[in-house]
Amino acid sequence: MTESCSRCGTTADAPEGGSPEGWSFAVEEGRVHWLCPECARRNIRAIEGKLPEEWWE
Numbered sequence: 001m002t003e004s005c006s007r008c009g010t011t012a013d014a015p016e017g018g019s020p021e022g023w024s025f026a027v028e029e030g031r032v033h034w035l036c037p038e039c040a041r042r043n044i045r046a047i048e049g050k051l052p053e054e055w056w057e
C-alpha cells in the first residue's frame with residue numbers, strides 16, 4: 001500500500017502491515033499521521049514531546 005506524508009504529501013510504498021523505510025508516524029485522535037524522513041527530522045522534537053500537531057507550524 002502507499003502512505004502519504006501528512007506534512008508535505010510525498011508518498012512511499014509500504015510493506016503489508018509495516019511502514020515505509022525510514023518513515024515515522026504519530027497517532028493523534030485515533031488517526032495515524034505518517035511523516036517522511038525529512039519531515040520527521042524537522043519535527044522530531046514535537047514528536048518526542050508529544051505536542052499537538054498545531055504546534056508544528
Ligand SMILES: [Zn+2]
Nearest residue numbers: 005008036039
Ligand atoms: Zn514529508
